[in-house]
Amino acid sequence: NAGVTQTPKFRILKIGQSMTLQCAQDMNHNYMYWYRQDPGMGLKLIYYSVGAGITDKGEVPNGYNVSRSTTEDFPLRLELAAPSQTSVYFCATRRRGGNEQFFGPGTRLTVL
Amino acid sequence: DAKTTQPNSMESNEEEPVHLPCNHSTISGTDYIHWYRQLPSQGPEYVIHGLTSNVNNRMASLAIAEDRKSSTLILHRATLRDAAVYYCILGAGSYQLTFGKGTKLSVIP
Numbered sequence: 001n002a003g004v005t006q007t008p009k010f011r012i013l014k015i016g017q018s019m020t021l022q023c024a025q026d027m028n029h030n031y032m033y034w035y036r037q038d039p040g041m042g043l044k045l046i047y048y049s050v051g052a053g054i055t056d057k058g059e060v061p062n063g064y065n066v067s068r069s070t071t072e073d074f075p076l077r078l079e080l081a082a083p084s085q086t087s088v089y090f091c092a093t094r095r096r097g098g099n100e101q102f103f104g105p106g107t108r109l110t111v112l
Numbered sequence: 113d114a115k116t117t118q119p120n121s122m123e124s125n126e127e128e129p130v131h132l133p134c135n136h137s138t139i140s141g142t143d144y145i146h147w148y149r150q151l152p153s154q155g156p157e158y159v160i161h162g163l164t165s166n167v168n169n170r171m172a173s174l175a176i177a178e179d180r181k182s183s184t185l186i187l188h189r190a191t192l193r194d195a196a197v198y199y200c201i202l203g204a205g206s207y208q209l210t211f212g213k214g215t216k217l218s219v220i221p
Contacts, residue, residue: 004155035211042199042211043156058208090155099144101209103155 001026004104006091012110013081021076021107023091031094032074033101034058034066036087043090049074081111116200121216124190132185132215134200139180142204147174147185149196150214156199159185195219 007022023032030051035043035058045058049068063085065077078085088108092101117135124130136145147159160167160174162183167174173186187194199214 033208040213042213043209045208045210048208059210092155099146099161100158101148101156103157106155 003027004091004093004102006089006104006107008107009105010108012112013078014112015081015083017081018077018079019081019109021078021089021091021109023074023076023104024072025074025091025093025102026072027093027095027102028071029093029098029102030071030096032068033092033094034064034074034076035090035092036060036085037090037106038087046076046089078109083111085109086111116202116212118198118200118212118215120213121218123218123220124187125220126192127189130187130190130194130217132187132198132200132217133182134184135182136200136202137181139202140204143202144204145174145176145180145183146201146203146209147172148199148201148209148211149194150199151193151196156211159198190217190219192219192221 004025033048034046037043044060047066049055052071055066088106090106091104094101144161146161148156150156160172162174175184197214197216199211201209203209
């Protein structure tokens with residue numbers, strides 16, 4: 001099992017460009033999360049999903065969009081990239097009723 | 113969300129026990145205490161969690177004060193691989209974890 005996979009590993013964007021960060025899981029977990037981590041800081045929740053077709057905002061949703069059409073995939077969309085979105089993005093999953101979140105390896109995004 | 117307070121950094125000698133403290137004086141009755149760690153350039157990794165009683169697993173032990181206003185993560189024998197940032201997090205219900213800055217643990221060979 002691959003667990004939680006994220007693509008790409010690294011990306012440099014220009015201001016105003018758009019991109020989609022991919023997150024996929026093969027654990028059949030209902031819950032999926034997107035976090036961002038700025039240098040020297042803890043993680044902040046951007047969006048989460050409790051199952052296919054259901055998403056909700058976290059602490060810092062502005063500038064991002066998500067969709068959850070399948071259990072396996074939870075893409076994060078940046079429409080108009082800004083330097084403030086330079087960060088490392090982590091996707092995580094959790095099974096219903098479980099306590100543990102499983103994190104992917106992250107995507108390092110730089111917006112110049 | 114209830115808040116936690118952790119020291120910014122700690123040091124330990126290799127093969128010695130490490131006690132990582134966490135204060136959470138505003139914890140509610142339904143809040144679980146979660147610990148995660150983040151090795152350099154990796155995503156966070158679950159360590160342990162508990163509600164009221166002390167807990168042990170293969171990675172660590174969690175000691176919870178009787179009033180639940182503080183807890184301690186215990187690594188019984190620190191190795192170089194345990195050098196990481198350790199996060200103490202309170203969570204209940206929807207398990208939306210709120211990460212603070214954590215404690216950066218350095219292990220000295």
